[in-house]
Amino acid sequence: MALSWLLLILLALAVIGYFTGRSRALASAGGDARELHSLPSYYGYNVAMTALVPALGVLIVWLLVQPMIVNSTVSGLIPDQAIPEGSDRGLIMSEVRRVADGLSGAVATGAVTETQAQDANADIDELTKALKDAGQVLTQDITQPILVAAQKYRSMTGTGSVAMQVIVLALALLGAAFAYVRTHKEFRARNVVEQGVLALLLLAASIAILTTVGIVLSMLFETMNFFQLHSWKDFFFGSTWAPNFRGGSELSILPLLWGTLYISLIALLVAVPIGLFAAIYLSEYASGATRALAKPLLEILAGIPTIVYGLFALLTVGPALVALFGEGGALGVGWMASSNAVLTAGLVMGIMLIPFVSSLSDDIINAVPQSMRDGSLGLGATKSETVRQVVLPAALPGIVGAILLAASRAIGETMIVVMAAGAIAKFSGNPFEAMTTITTRIVSQLTGDTDFASPETLVAFALGLTLFIITLGLNIFALYIVRKYREQYE
Amino acid sequence: MMNDMTRVERAVDSKAIKIAANKVQVYYGDTHAIKDVDVRIEDKTVTAFIGPSGCGKSTFLRCLNRMNDTIDICRVEGDILLDGEDIYDKRVDPVQLRAKVGMVFQKPNPFPKSIYDNVAYGPRIHGLAKNKAELDEIVEKSLRRGAIWDEVKDRLDAPGTGLSGGQQQRLCIARAVATEPEVLLMDEPCSALDPIATAQVEELIDELRSRYSVVIVTHSMQQAARVSQKTAFFHLGNLVEFGETGQIFTNPEDPRTESYITGRIG
Numbered sequence: 225m226a227l228s229w230l231l232l233i234l235l236a237l238a239v240i241g242y243f244t245g246r247s248r249a250l251a252s253a254g255g256d257a258r259e260l261h262s263l264p265s266y267y268g269y270n271v272a273m274t275a276l277v278p279a280l281g282v283l284i285v286w287l288l289v290q291p292m293i294v295n296s297t298v299s300g301l302i303p304d305q306a307i308p309e310g311s312d313r314g315l316i317m318s319e320v321r322r323v324a325d326g327l328s329g330a331v332a333t334g335a336v337t338e339t340q341a342q343d344a345n346a347d348i349d350e351l352t353k354a355l356k357d358a359g360q361v362l363t364q365d366i367t368q369p370i371l372v373a374a375q376k377y378r379s380m381t382g383t384g385s386v387a388m389q390v391i392v393l394a395l396a397l398l399g400a401a402f403a404y405v406r407t408h409k410e411f412r413a414r415n416v417v418e419q420g421v422l423a424l425l426l427l428a429a430s431i432a433i434l435t436t437v438g439i440v441l442s443m444l445f446e447t448m449n450f451f452q453l454h455s456w457k458d459f460f461f462g463s464t465w466a467p468n469f470r471g472g473s474e475l476s477i478l479p480l481l482w483g484t485l486y487i488s489l490i491a492l493l494v495a496v497p498i499g500l501f502a503a504i505y506l507s508e509y510a511s512g513a514t515r516a517l518a519k520p521l522l523e524i525l526a527g528i529p530t531i532v533y534g535l536f537a538l539l540t541v542g543p544a545l546v547a548l549f550g551e552g553g554a555l556g557v558g559w560m561a562s563s564n565a566v567l568t569a570g571l572v573m574g575i576m577l578i579p580f581v582s583s584l585s586d587d588i589i590n591a592v593p594q595s596m597r598d599g600s601l602g603l604g605a606t607k608s609e610t611v612r613q614v615v616l617p618a619a620l621p622g623i624v625g626a627i628l629l630a631a632s633r634a635i636g637e638t639m640i641v642v643m644a645a646g647a648i649a650k651f652s653g654n655p656f657e658a659m660t661t662i663t664t665r666i667v668s669q670l671t672g673d674t675d676f677a678s679p680e681t682l683v684a685f686a687l688g689l690t691l692f693i694i695t696l697g698l699n700i701f702a703l704y705i706v707r708k709y710r711e712q713y714e
Numbered sequence: 715m716m717n718d719m720t721r722v723e724r725a726v727d728s729k730a731i732k733i734a735a736n737k738v739q740v741y742y743g744d745t746h747a748i749k750d751v752d753v754r755i756e757d758k759t760v761t762a763f764i765g766p767s768g769c770g771k772s773t774f775l776r777c778l779n780r781m782n783d784t785i786d787i788c789r790v791e792g793d794i795l796l797d798g799e800d801i802y803d804k805r806v807d808p809v810q811l812r813a814k815v816g817m818v819f820q821k822p823n824p825f826p827k828s829i830y831d832n833v834a835y836g837p838r839i840h841g842l843a844k845n846k847a848e849l850d851e852i853v854e855k856s857l858r859r860g861a862i863w864d865e866v867k868d869r870l871d872a873p874g875t876g877l878s879g880g881q882q883q884r885l886c887i888a889r890a891v892a893t894e895p896e897v898l899l900m901d902e903p904c905s906a907l908d909p910i911a912t913a914q915v916e917e918l919i920d921e922l923r924s925r926y927s928v929v930i931v932t933h934s935m936q937q938a939a940r941v942s943q944k945t946a947f948f949h950l951g952n953l954v955e956f957g958e959t960g961q962i963f964t965n966p967e968d969p970r971t972e973s974y975i976t977g978r979i980g
Contacts, residue, residue, distance in 0.1 A: 511786065595823035599886070601784060603836040603893055604813030613835070618826050 230389055234279055234396050238272040241400040245271030245407050253409040262414035270413040273420050274403035279396035286388045294380045298373050306369040316370065323355075323366055323374035324381070330358040342379070344372055443692065446685035454679040459686060465649035465660075467669065467680045475683045477690060479649040483659035484691075487570045487645060488634035490655065494574025495634075496627055499581025506582070507589040508611055519586070526579040534643035537572035538563070542644060545571075549656060560656040564646035567655040573640050577630045584629065588622035588706075589615060621705050628702035632695040638663040662691050729756035732897060732927040733778060738792035740773055740782070747773050751792075751953045753946060755897075760919060760928045762942035762959065764935060766974065769948040771931045775899050778929065779815035780808040796897070813840055816895035820902040822882035824874030824889075829866050832874040832885060833857060836893035852892055859925075860888025861918045880911020884918060891922075898922060900930040904937065916941050935975055939963050947971045 249267035253259035260267070299317050307316055330336040335358035340346055352366050366374075407413070451459070454475055462476030502522065506515055542563025547553050549560040560567075592615050600610040616623070646658020647668070669684040676682070733755040740748035748770045755761050763771035773782070780801060782788040793800050801811055813836065824832050833853045836842075843849035853870070857863040862884040866877070874885055883903055890898060900919070904912040919941045922928055932938050938945055939959060946956040947968075955962060955971045966972045 593823070595819060595821055596825060598781065598784075598817075598819060599823040599825065599889075600835070602779065602781060602812055602817035602819070603839070603890065604809050604811075605835075605839050606809050609839055613839075614825050 230283070230392065233393065234276060234283075237396050237400060238276045241271035241275045241404070242268035245269075245404055248404060248407045249409065249411075249413070252407070260409045261412050262417075266413040266417050267407050267411070269417045269420075270411075271400055271403040271407065273417065275396045275400035277420070278399050279392045282395055283388070283392045286384075286392070290381070290384045290388070294377060294384065297380065298377045301373045301376055302369050306367065320370055320373045320377055323370055324377040326355045326358075327374060327378060330355055333358055342375060344375060346371070440689075440692070443685050443689045446682055447689045450679055450682035450686045453682065459683070463651070465665070467683070469678065469680050471678075473680055475679065477662070477687060479651055480660060480662045480665050480687070481690075482651050483566070483645070483649065484635055484661040484663070486653075486655075486659065487566055487573065487641060487661060488631060490566065490570025491573035491577055491634045491637075492627065492631055494571055495577035495581050495630060498574075499578045499630075500585050500623065502578065502582040503585035503589055504611055504616075507586050508607065508615065519583075522579050522582055524579075525576070526583070528576075530576065530637060530639040531643075533572050533576050534639045537568050537640055537644035541572050542568045559654075562646070562658060564644060564658045565656050566645060566659050569641045569645035570655070572644060573634055573637055576637070576640065577634060580633060581626055581630050584626035585619070585623050588619045588626065591622070592618045621708060625702040625706035628698050628705070632698040632702070635698070636663065636691060636695050638667065642667060662687050666691075729759055731755070732757040732797065733929075734793075734795045734798075735774075735777075736793045736795075738774070738777060738790065738794060740770070740777060740791075741789045742785075743787045747951055748777075749951045753953060753956060755927060755929060756944065757927045758923055758925070759944055760923050760930060760942040761944040761946065762938035763929065763931045763946050763948060764933075764938050764974075765948035765954075767933075770951040771946075771948045772901050774948070775901055775929060775931050778897070778899055779812045779817055781812070781817065783808055813893045814895055815897045815899060816890035816893060818883070818887050818890050818898065818900045818903050821906050822879055822886050824877070824882050824885050826873065826875055828871045829857075829874045829877070829885060830870040833889050833892050836889060840893055842893070856888045856892035857885075859891045859922070860884045861914065861921070862888060878911070880907050880914055883907060883911065883915055887915070887918060887922075891926075895926065897927045897929065900928065902931050902933060905933060912937075935963070947974060949974070 246264045246268035249260055250257065250264050257264055295317065298320060299313055302313065302316055302320075307313060327336065327341045331338055331341050336351070336354050340351070340354075348366055348368060348371060351371070355366075454473075459475055459477055461478070462474055463478060464474040465476055465479045467473045467475060506519055506522075510518060542565070545565065545568055546560050546563050548555055549557055551558040551561070553560070596614050596618055597610055600614045601607075605613070641661045642664045645660060645664065647660050647664065648658045649660050649665070650657075652659065666684045666687050669681055669687075731754050733753070735751055735753045735755075738748055738751045739746065751770075751774060753774075763775060765771050776782045777790055777794060778801075782790060790802060794802060796811070796815065799806070825835065827835070830853055833856050834843075834849055837849060837852050843852055854863065854867075857866065862881055865881060866872070866885070874882065877885060883906075887898075887903070903919075904915050907915065916937065919928055919930065923943075930938075930941065942959045944957070945959045945962040947954045947962065947966075947970075949970050955966060955968045957967075962971060963975060966975065
């Protein structure tokens with residue numbers, strides 16, 4: 225029986241449970257819903273919930289655990305000498321799974337009988353041929369140990385899923401019966417359903433948090449693998465980034481970190497003044513109509529995919545800057561050789577961050593109480609004096625928080641720098657030169673033919689984890705500042 | 715209540731007219747909020763505006779220093795003359811006007827700055843002090859006039875928002891006084907304060923009368939009776955009655971005034 229059928233049966237049970245529970249509750253009150261503790265539908269939900277939740281829970285856990293048990297048992301069946309040179313147990317296990325799937329497929333189409341499929345002494349050549357004729361995918365010829373393992377795999381999986389179906393269905397029936405028996409007009413079904421809602425919300429929240437933890441852990445393990453292959457001193461304190469897939473790479477984060485911070489700094493130099501002034505205009509000066517038009521327009525900028533900004537940098541901003549600063553350019557200075565430069569990436573990233581800064585600052589400036597402005601205006605201050613001396617100082621902590629959030633976005637930005645910043649890792653203060661960032665190196669180390677056992681590939685995880693820690697730190701700091709500010713006027 | 719009123723001096727006949735309002739109309743969009751208000755506000759006098767909520771007394775108060783200019787949909791017609799000059803004339807800069815006509819608000823609103831900087835804010839903006847010593851002097855004088863100097867003289871660098879509600883309101887009065895205004899407008903200055911702080915602020919208002927023309931909006935008729943020499947009663951956007959405080963509270967001419975002060979409407 226397929227999983228979807230099992231789920232459908234469970235669902236049908238829940239629906240039946242809902243209606244029987246509801247009508248039993250009504251019957252216990254003699255048909256008068258006012259006699260019940262809760263509304264009739266709550267009794268229905270209670271039965272449906274009690275039928276579904278434990279059964280689904282067991283189903284999920286079973287689906288997660290069964291493959292692990294089967295894998296470890298079956299992989300124990302494969303002797304070490306059955307593993308060829310240059311391969312490993314993991315590859316053999318995937319071969320075993322393919323053969324097992326192939327056997328099941330061939331049995332289903334009738335090319336092989338069930339007895340043949342389970343026969344440990346079957347003629348291997350004949351079986352291989354039968355499987356290939358049946359159109360089952362095999363990457364290599366089956367060997368005796370693989371066949372035995374595959375047969376064991378099939379039988380364990382088969383028994384397991386039958387047991388699972390029986391247990392899950394039994395649980396669902398038991399749950400429904402338990403709730404049905406408990407359904408009575410005195411029973412507080414409403415409170416039980418409330419608990420269920422709480423559990424559902426809690427589950428959603430914990431999935432979000434657990435995912436984050438999972439991401440960090442997976443990065444952490446790969447990073448530890450990397451540091452076993454490569455010296456941590458070179459990674460953190462070296463001065464050169466020169467990956468070489470033949471070995472002997474110098475993999476230091478510092479030149480990349482420099483490029484990242486330099487480009488982010490230029491981006492913030494563009495985004496912070498423009499974004500802040502736009503926010504001040506929108507919140508303090510603009511009329512209602514202008515604001516209603518300009519604010520959404522500005523926020524459209526935030527909805528543009530960063531790859532589009534990258535194209536803008538590559539096709540428009542880069543060539544324009546070269547025409548200005550390049551050899552024979554308008555300024556005649558000849559500083560800029562190629563359109564790939566720190567300045568190009570920084571400018572475009574700054575444009576990307578403008579709506580981010582302006583939208584957050586606008587909210588923060590609006591949160592400054594009107595009474596502050598009235599007090600200042602009432603003393604004969606002009607609007608700009610009021611903004612400069614009262615509103616901005618009051619909003620400053622929040623604005624700093626907004627800038628830090630923008631900074632952490634700039635540091636983590638990838639597409640614009642991939643397309644506009646170039647690929648040369650070096651320490652340089654010249655904004656007209658090409659440089660590279662942590663994110664672009666992660667992309668380049670992981671794309672193409674990669675071998676997940678070499679430090680040149682694994683370094684991507686160490687880079688990613690470092691980047692994650694930097695931006696996480698910035699975000700926590702920013703949120704702390706914003707929150708501290710919020711308490712001031714409430 | 716009668717005892718309170720006998721305490722108040724009533725020698726007000728000889729005072730000069732500070733603000734004269736003629737046929738003032740105020741509109742919020744299509745709403746006609748103030749209708750045909752004529753009022754004479756005298757110098758060195760406390761004038762109280764009383765009336766039920768929404769009667770337009772705060773709106774009218776905010777016309778006197780053009781704070782209503784900050785509200786887009788608000789429109790003012792008629793003349794308001796300060797020392798004989800129309801404050802709604804094109805040549806008058808509302809910013810300059812507000813330095814001359816100070817305002818204290820309903821809720822104490824000290825800036826999130828130090829006590830010193832709160833008081834020095836106005837003088838700094840208007841360039842009233844030539845140097846630090848002069849500024850120090852202005853701050854001290856203003857805090858003394860705000861009757862809060864003794865409480866804060868040792869902690870001028872402490873934030874103004876850290877003071878108690880009553881202290882904050884006196885700080886705001888000191889801040890308003892620091893720009894040397896000629897008129898002080900107070901919009902329910904005690905409504906957010908406890909009785910003790912209220913008594914202190916009322917005492918201060920009585921002292922301020924020796925230098926400034928004070929206009930106070932209040933919901934409390936006892937307060938109006940205690941601190942003011944003149945009282946104006948507003949109802950539904952009309953100025954119903956204006957006269958000496960004692961007169962208004964003991965022998966009102968208009969039946970609506972009598973109903974309000976005896977608690978039948980409001």
